[in-house]
Amino acid sequence: MFRPEIKVLDVSIRDGGLINEWHFSDEFVRATYQHLSEAGVDYIELGYRASKKMFDPEKFGKWRFCDDEDVWKIIDGIESQSKLACMVDIGRVEDQDILPKERSPFSMIRVACYMKDINKAIDLANMIMDKGYESSINIMAVSTNVEREISEGLNDLSKTTIPIVYVVYSYGAMYCEDITHLVKKYKAALPGKIIGVHTHNNRQLAFGNTIQGIIDGANFVDASVFGIGRGPGNCCQELILSFLQNPKYKLRPVLQLLQDYYLPLREKIEWGYIIPYMITGNLNEHPRIAIAYRDSPDKDDYVKFYDTLTTPEPDPQLKHS
Amino acid sequence: MFRPEIKVLDVSIRDGGLINEWHFSDEFVRATYQHLSEAGVDYIELGYRASKKMFDPEKFGKWRFCDDEDVWKIIDGIESQSKLACMVDIGRVEDQDILPKERSPFSMIRVACYMKDINKAIDLANMIMDKGYESSINIMAVSTNVEREISEGLNDLSKTTIPIVYVVYSYGAMYCEDITHLVKKYKAALPGKIIGVHTHNNRQLAFGNTIQGIIDGANFVDASVFGIGRGPGNCCQELILSFLQNPKYKLRPVLQLLQDYYLPLREKIEWGYIIPYMITGNLNEHPRIAIAYRDSPDKDDYVKFYDTLTTPEPDPQLKHS
Numbered sequence: 103m104f105r106p107e108i109k110v111l112d113v114s115i116r117d118g119g120l121i122n123e124w125h126f127s128d129e130f131v132r133a134t135y136q137h138l139s140e141a142g143v144d145y146i147e148l149g150y151r152a153s154k155k156m157f158d159p160e161k162f163g164k165w166r167f168c169d170d171e172d173v174w175k176i177i178d179g180i181e182s183q184s185k186l187a188c189m190v191d192i193g194r195v196e197d198q199d200i201l202p203k204e205r206s207p208f209s210m211i212r213v214a215c216y217m218k219d220i221n222k223a224i225d226l227a228n229m230i231m232d233k234g235y236e237s238s239i240n241i242m243a244v245s246t247n248v249e250r251e252i253s254e255g256l257n258d259l260s261k262t263t264i265p266i267v268y269v270v271y272s273y274g275a276m277y278c279e280d281i282t283h284l285v286k287k288y289k290a291a292l293p294g295k296i297i298g299v300h301t302h303n304n305r306q307l308a309f310g311n312t313i314q315g316i317i318d319g320a321n322f323v324d325a326s327v328f329g330i331g332r333g334p335g336n337c338c339q340e341l342i343l344s345f346l347q348n349p350k351y352k353l354r355p356v357l358q359l360l361q362d363y364y365l366p367l368r369e370k371i372e373w374g375y376i377i378p379y380m381i382t383g384n385l386n387e388h389p390r391i392a393i394a395y396r397d398s399p400d401k402d403d404y405v406k407f408y409d410t411l412t413t414p415e416p417d418p419q420l421k422h423s
Numbered sequence: 424m425f426r427p428e429i430k431v432l433d434v435s436i437r438d439g440g441l442i443n444e445w446h447f448s449d450e451f452v453r454a455t456y457q458h459l460s461e462a463g464v465d466y467i468e469l470g471y472r473a474s475k476k477m478f479d480p481e482k483f484g485k486w487r488f489c490d491d492e493d494v495w496k497i498i499d500g501i502e503s504q505s506k507l508a509c510m511v512d513i514g515r516v517e518d519q520d521i522l523p524k525e526r527s528p529f530s531m532i533r534v535a536c537y538m539k540d541i542n543k544a545i546d547l548a549n550m551i552m553d554k555g556y557e558s559s560i561n562i563m564a565v566s567t568n569v570e571r572e573i574s575e576g577l578n579d580l581s582k583t584t585i586p587i588v589y590v591v592y593s594y595g596a597m598y599c600e601d602i603t604h605l606v607k608k609y610k611a612a613l614p615g616k617i618i619g620v621h622t623h624n625n626r627q628l629a630f631g632n633t634i635q636g637i638i639d640g641a642n643f644v645d646a647s648v649f650g651i652g653r654g655p656g657n658c659c660q661e662l663i664l665s666f667l668q669n670p671k672y673k674l675r676p677v678l679q680l681l682q683d684y685y686l687p688l689r690e691k692i693e694w695g696y697i698i699p700y701m702i703t704g705n706l707n708e709h710p711r712i713a714i715a716y717r718d719s720p721d722k723d724d725y726v727k728f729y730d731t732l733t734t735p736e737p738d739p740q741l742k743h744s
Contacts, residue, residue: 278599278635278638306631309626309631310630313598340701341626360725402686405679405682
C-alpha cells in the first residue's frame, strides 16, 4: 500500500502513559522522539495536556500535562521533520492551559470524547484551532453507540471546520466488517474531512483493522512502538510503517528504539494480547475490569474472570421474593 | 459471523510440536483432546504421521509419528464428538505407515506440500482416501509462487476428488487483500471443493486474515490454543471460536486448557509476536533464519538481524576484480 496522503501519528507516550501514569524518564521520551523522527513518523504525541487543578503533579508524571517548557527541553538539539501532538479530554483542561501556537512546540492538539459529548468536543477543538493549532476529534467507544447516535454526532461534526475525525475502536470489540462500516459512514457524513483510525489489540486485530480502515479510505492512523498502550495496547508502529511502503518511512530506527527502550520496559510493565483483555473485547466492555483483574492474585485465572462477566447475577428481587 | 458449514481444525499439537519436537506429555495431549472436545472443535490434529525409517523415535516425541496405538490410549474414556486428524508430508511417509481407516482412530489425514510437488500430493491424498480417510491438500508458501504456478497447480487439483484445499500463509507475508485474492482464485478454480485457510502470526494478522478468508468463503479454518505453533504461531483457537458465534462452540473449556496447560508451556518455550519473525514476515522469508537467531546470544538485537537480511552482500566477483 502506497498512498502518500496517509499520515502516521505515534501514541506511544500518550497511550503508553495510561499504564505507568506517564512516569517515563526524559531519556525515554527523548529517545522516542529522536528515533521516530528518524523513522519519518508524521506526528508524535507526547502525552495529554491537562489542568493541574484536576490532576496532582505529585502523582502523575510530566507527560500527563505536557507543559511546553518540558517539551522544549526534550526536543532540544534533535533534528526532526515530525510534528508534535498532545491530547486533551473534555472537561479536563482549561482555556489558560493552552498557549497560542506561536509560543508552543505543539502543532496539533487532539480532542478525545464520547459521542454524547460531541458538542463539547467541537467547542474545545474550535478553541484549539482559534489558537492556531491543528486539531482532530477522536470519538471513543463508538462500539457502544446505536446508529442514530452516531449519525447525529456526525451530522453535528459535518457543520464544523474540524479537519480530522477518528474512528476509535476503544474496547477492541470490532471486526474488519465494523471498521469498513464506520469508515464508510464517517466518510459519507463528513465530506472533505480526513478520517482517522485508532485501534486496540484485545483480539490481535489492531493492525489488521488499521489496514482495513486504510483500504476503506482512512488517511490518518495511530500506532505505538511495540503496540504499547493501556491493557491490550495499540497497532504496532513497526507493523504499520512496514505496510505503508512510503519511502519516507524507515523501519530500522523503530527497531532500534524498540530493542533499546520498549522491550526492557515490557519486561517491567505489561500490555498486549493478554486473555482478560481478549474477554472484555469479546464482550464489548471497558478494559478497566480486566486491568483491575490483572492486578489481583487471580490474574491468570481466566475461567473465573470469564464466569464473573458472563454469569448473570441472581436478581435481588427474586432473591427476596 | 454464523455459517454452520464452517469447520474448525485445531493444530495445537501438530504445529506446536514443531517447537518442541513433539515432546508433549500424554497428560498434555489428553487434556488438549478433552477440552477441545468439550469446546466443540470439529477436528483435532494430534501430530504428523511419519516413517520411523526417516525420523528417529529416540529424538522425536510420539506425536511426530501418531502411532494409532498411542492415540487410542490418549483418547480412551473421553467422550467426544470431535474427529481426529494427523498430517503427512510428501516423501516422509510410506504406504505401510497408514492402516485402513477401520483400524485407526483417525478420520482425516491431511497432506502438506509445496506447489511444485502438487502431483505427488495428489497421489498421496488419493492413497489416503482409498484407505477410507478424509483428506485435504495444504499447499504451503504460496506467497513464493508466481501466479502461473498457482493456476497450474489448481488446475491439476480441479481434476481430482480431493474435497478440501487449503490456502496456507506460510511465511506470514500476506495482507487481507492477498487472502481475498487467493481464496477467490481457489474457489473459482476448484468448483465444489471446500477452501481452507491456515495462517501465521508473524505480523499479528493470523486471526484477522482468517476472518478475511471466512468472509471470502473459506469454510475450513485452522487454529491453535493461545496460537501455539512454530515461530510466530497460528491463529488463536480462543479467538476464532468467539468470532464464529456457532452455539456448538464453547469458549470456556479453551480458556481452562489455556490457563492450565498452554500458559505454563509458553513460559518455557516461546512462540508468538516476536520481532525477528515480524521481519521474516515482512521479507517473505522462511522463519528458519529467525528461529536460529532466537537461539543465539544476539536474539534481541533486532537491528542486527534486520541489517543481515536487508544489506546486500558484497558481490564476490566485484571483490576480486
